[in-house]
Amino acid sequence: MNPTINMAAAPVATPVFFYGLAAAAIISGLLVITRRNAVHSALALIVTLLSVAGLYLMLYAPFVAGVQIIVYAGGIMVLFLFVIMLVNIERASKERQFNRMWPVGLAASCALLALFLGAFAKGKALLPDRMIPIAEGSNTQEIATQLYGEVLGNGQYRLGQYTFAFEIASLLLLVAILGAVIMTKKKI
Amino acid sequence: MVPITTLHYLVVAAALFVLGTIGVLTRRNVVIVLMSIELILNAVNLNLVAFSRMWGNLHGQIFAIFIVVDAAAEAAVGLGILIAFFRNRETTNVDEIDLLKW
């Protein structure tokens, strides 16, 4: 199986990757909210989603990164691009882009940012200042055990901690499919 | 260089959250508002996964997976509503979608 990761290589490369991915995420986030053309915003959002997937990989969450790429970047963004093309926002890109209340919105968001930074400054002492190196086990296997449950040795089956939520999530997706189909039919 | 701690990831998540909030509050185009909502959800996910790494257990990651599933469902339904509305009113600006009944 896979051995523990080579920690000698990690500290040199990690800050470079982190700052690069974080910069990519934040810059493309800025592009998402400021572009006039909706397709440009969608492409910038794809870059953001892929950078965040990279950040998940750095946080030792490969399964979440894989789910993010498949579902978000590969599924939801294709859906957004389809709808942008259907709705034909060519005309909308020539109109005014920001609504009339934009200074208030900007001020409120800046206040929110100040609140976050204040909370981080105050609570910094609570967080450990060095991340524990983790051995690369089978992250997917453990997540699967929590979601599906596991088979114990003596022929019994134990439900995982999140199996019920998993079933409800599948029901949610079914309802969403039905809702989207009904919403877009011309004649119900 | 200073080693990368949880706080670094939290700051990135906070920045993405605030960018998403600005997008929701200031843009007129519905599709871009929906995309800003996706930004907010991603910021929350990043926060959860960073804390999951800090504590060393998997609860944050599983919560993040559920949020991704939920965001997919919500994007589908939201875009369906947008298409249904666009068929009737031919506009995609939030401040023109302001009548409860016409």
Add this chain to the structure above:
Amino acid sequence: MLNTMMSYLGSTVTPGEAGNQFWALIYVLIIFAGVSVAVMAMNWLERKALAHFQIRLGPMRVGPHGLLQPFADALKLMLKEDIIPSEADKMVFWVAPLIGLLAAFTVYTVIPFGPSQAVSDMNIGILFMLGVSSLGVLGIVTAGWASNSHYPLIGALRSSAQMVSYEVAMGLAVVSAIMMTSMNSTGTGTLSMIQIVQAQQHQGIWFLFKFFPLGFIAFVIFAIAMVAETNRAPFDMAEAESELTAGFHTEYSGLRWSLFMLAEYAAMIAVSSIAVTLWLGGWMRPFPNFLNAPAWGFFFSLFPGLTFAGLAAIAFIGTARMPSDSFFKIQRAGLAIFALLLAFLALVLFVVAIVGRNPDHRLLASFREGIDYVFWFVLKVAVFMYMFIWYRATWPRYRFDQLMRVGWKVLLPISLGVLILTAIVGVLVP
């Protein structure tokens, strides 16, 4: 220097595990060069094979038997004028082929050519592959939209709807193969590509033949879905010349169009490699457990040399059969040189196979194993490539609504059924 090279060749872990970035970079460059050569060879083979299927000869002029045709095509495409439609969105127009190329080439990071010959053996290899190949849809959608013209837009929307539909069936077929990896003594499966092939080795059977016919049906579903994913015949409604004036890449000319073609062929090779890894035993030679005497190992390690010797013999026969007109002098000389090149390669491979048995020649010994693994892998992928061309020559095109019907109403229920049956049989059979 030689020691570092030997440590690279004789290593038992992938560069990703060893954390060695320089070595990983070398692998990436080798893969890039290999895929480019394979794409050019594939281009030539497609034109010649299609021609022979249609009882004509194909390109014969450019090199001997048209062997230099891909180079001529590449040169022509590079020198063509780069036309951008006037109302097109220039930045998105420029970036769209790059997204397609990125999605096609990033898959090669996880493809294993041998037990330690992969760029990086991720724990989530299959998940990564599925995710990255779903990014290819974005390239097509943006290409169609950026052209700002009707036919490309319709072609792009059709093509992306088709790719998204067949991704579902593909994913379910892949899941049923993954489930087969967990049918061992500990009951834990794996998503890592190298460990999937090793699971086939430990269980002593290719997943193609496991629980026959379940593994076979899953393979067939994946084979159909991968043809639809890469927009190849008979699912090439979106880019067929007679239907939509070349679909989403209508407005692209010259080098940009060649990027799309490169992305398409690279995606074909990538999904064929996935199929080979999941069902056909990856890099393993035939019968590694059943015929495991050293004599059999020696016999099978002669195959790379024999293949190239056979190709060299065919080229020599072609030289002999060329008309002895003075008009054909240059072509004859060219084909003779090509045949000599192939014979030289065959000789090198024979030397590696025979001398490499002796563990005293460490460099050659580690080389020999690597060459064997890569050869069997590439041979299986080459069979798939030929099948792609065969499908294109033989079958008529699906109409778009028939295509979507097959994807959702036929493949998806069958793949779900195979998944459930595999699970049931896997639990019942000890």
